[in-house]
Amino acid sequence: MNEAHHDPRNPRVVIIGAGMAGILTVIKLREAGYTNYAIYEKSDRIGGTWRENTYPGIACDVPSHLYTYSFEPNPDWSETFAQGPEICAYFQRVADKYGVTQEVRFNESIPYCEFKDGRWRIRTSTGREDVADVVIAATGVLHHPHIADIPGLETFAGTAFHSARWDHSVPLADKRVGVIGTGSTAIQITSAIAAKVKRFDLFQRTAQWVMPIENEVFSEERKAAFRDDPAVLAAFKAEALDYFQHFSNAVIDANSREMAELEAACLANLEDNVKDPVLREKLRPNYRAGCKRLIFSPDFYQAVQSPDAHVITDAIDHIEPAGVRLKTGELRELDVLVVATGFRADSFIRPTTVLGRGGVNLDDAWAESPSAYLSISIPEFPNFFMLNGPNGPVGNFSLISIAESQVAYILTLMEEIRGGRCREISANAEVSASFEEKRVEAAKKSIWSTGCKSWYLDKHGVPASWPWSRDDFFKTMAQPQLEAFDRV
Numbered sequence: 044m045n046e047a048h049h050d051p052r053n054p055r056v057v058i059i060g061a062g063m064a065g066i067l068t069v070i071k072l073r074e075a076g077y078t079n080y081a082i083y084e085k086s087d088r089i090g091g092t093w094r095e096n097t098y099p100g101i102a103c104d105v106p107s108h109l110y111t112y113s114f115e116p117n118p119d120w121s122e123t124f125a126q127g128p129e130i131c132a133y134f135q136r137v138a139d140k141y142g143v144t145q146e147v148r149f150n151e152s153i154p155y156c157e158f159k160d161g162r163w164r165i166r167t168s169t170g171r172e173d174v175a176d177v178v179i180a181a182t183g184v185l186h187h188p189h190i191a192d193i194p195g196l197e198t199f200a201g202t203a204f205h206s207a208r209w210d211h212s213v214p215l216a217d218k219r220v221g222v223i224g225t226g227s228t229a230i231q232i233t234s235a236i237a238a239k240v241k242r243f244d245l246f247q248r249t250a251q252w253v254m255p256i257e258n259e260v261f262s263e264e265r266k267a268a269f270r271d272d273p274a275v276l277a278a279f280k281a282e283a284l285d286y287f288q289h290f291s292n293a294v295i296d297a298n299s300r301e302m303a304e305l306e307a308a309c310l311a312n313l314e315d316n317v318k319d320p321v322l323r324e325k326l327r328p329n330y331r332a333g334c335k336r337l338i339f340s341p342d343f344y345q346a347v348q349s350p351d352a353h354v355i356t357d358a359i360d361h362i363e364p365a366g367v368r369l370k371t372g373e374l375r376e377l378d379v380l381v382v383a384t385g386f387r388a389d390s391f392i393r394p395t396t397v398l399g400r401g402g403v404n405l406d407d408a409w410a411e412s413p414s415a416y417l418s419i420s421i422p423e424f425p426n427f428f429m430l431n432g433p434n435g436p437v438g439n440f441s442l443i444s445i446a447e448s449q450v451a452y453i454l455t456l457m458e459e460i461r462g463g464r465c466r467e468i469s470a471n472a473e474v475s476a477s478f479e480e481k482r483v484e485a486a487k488k489s490i491w492s493t494g495c496k497s498w499y500l501d502k503h504g505v506p507a508s509w510p511w512s513r514d515d516f517f518k519t520m521a522q523p524q525l526e527a528f529d530r531v
């Protein structure tokens with residue numbers, strides 16, 4: 044291992060992942076004067092979730108102008124909710140502009156990190172060994188596909204794939220296509236293809252509340268106005284943020300006025316836009332709006348009412364070569380089966396082996412459920428920081444602004460190392476435990492705790508999210524509390 048890099052005034056930093064958060068980290072590290080760093084990426088391209096997910100209809104349901112780095116506004120977004128390829132191109136452009144792309148070590152994942160003798164010993168998939176003072180895991184939240192354990196899936200004779208592994212070589216127009224799941228992904232796929240394939244089956248285990256949204260396609264004049272006058276863009280963003288503020292207040296208090304308004308809007312969307320009473324009842328959820336991640340869609344109801352689209356609510360018994368056999372005995376014959384059954388949301392940096400102080404394994408530290416002080420730091424894992432780590436505000440917010448505030452906080456902590464005031468810094472165990480206790484208590488009041496099943500819930504049924512307001516989050520992140528961290 045190369046120990047030569049060690050210079051306490053310019054700590055060596057290893058960044059894992061070149062998605063939105065990894066690109067951001069490199070830019071901000073450089074801005075802060077750090078020059079000794081390496082960024083590793085498991086894939087051959089940047090883009091993270093936007094590289095992995097290429098399914099038809101993929102878009103961000105956070106307005107694009109909010110899903111943008113604060114320091115790189117993009118007046119040229121083509122619509123309010125930009126599509127995946129446009130978002131991926133934005134990240135590529137920013138990474139190129141700031142010289143990040145050329146620095147990424149592509150096709151090199153990190154299976155192993157160990158904190159030993161005061162530094163992180165890192166092994167990469169190519170056999171390279173690196174030594175770092177600080178590790179920043181920018182590895183994303185939802186990247187390990189969860190393939191539903193449905194008997195016979197492997198026997199299907201047509202083409203089957205997970206939504207995050209879309210097979211674009213298969214033309215769909217003349218095919219009978221089935222989609223399993225009704226999460227944000229399946230809903231977007233439905234909107235995109237239900238009217239364009241030979242027959243479309245949506246296998247729904249749980250109905251979803253759908254919040255109507257308007258997706259404005261920005262005219263050239265509008266884009267020019269955003270470009271020419273920063274005040275116009277700022278006003279547009281402020282308006283969108285205001286809406287999200289409202290949403291933030293709603294979800295953290297299940298009994299709030301804001302929540303009641305949101306529920307009413309979803310209910311009216313269902314009542315007004317689904318004509319057939321039988322279909323309407325199939326699509327009517329039996330839990331409260333917002334309990335699962337709320338679906339924002341301008342056209343899902345329209346899509347499932349396409350002439351040859353079917354919402355199948357009878358339970359799946361098994362899959363066989365010809366298609367999906369329901370518990371009722373009916374066989375839904377299919378050519379293509381899309382498994383949109385989500386992701387393993389508790390993985391974070393794993394399956395990387397991460398060994399902290401004294402060899403403590405992250406798997407053991409997280410045996411009960413993943414947790415981290417303010418989602419960024421774990422006791423006994425010194426100089427190891429996460430972006431969008433456990434229990435962060437994963438609701439319908441822009442993960443970019445969240446990551447930006449986390450990077451700023453982490454840079455303040457790193458300043459303790461660079462300033463020579465300590466060599467190791469990690470969240471204090473008691474402070475973390477007390478923070479977690481308060482978080483769990485507050486989460487019980489949130490809409491996510493009102494009795495539905497979702498990937499927000501950990502294995503104890505506790506919402507794995509920031510349970511306070513959006514404002515509280517940004518205020519907390521803007522005022523780093525050094526006393527909450529052990530400094531050695």
Ligand code: NAP
Pocket residue numbers: 102103104105185191192193206223224225226227228229231247248249336359383384385386496498
């Ligand atoms: P998801 O929300 O976890 O949904 C998975 C779906 O699969 C659910 O409808 C679930 O049904 C169903 N399912 C799971 N196992 C099943 C089984 N054995 N049989 C039948 N159905 C089964 O996953 P996702 O849709 O991929 O979305 C995950 C997250 O990604 C979103 O919540 C969001 O945070 C993010 N995302 C964001 C956007 C965006 O626009 N920003 C777009 C897509 C995704 P149950 O509900 O009954 O469990």
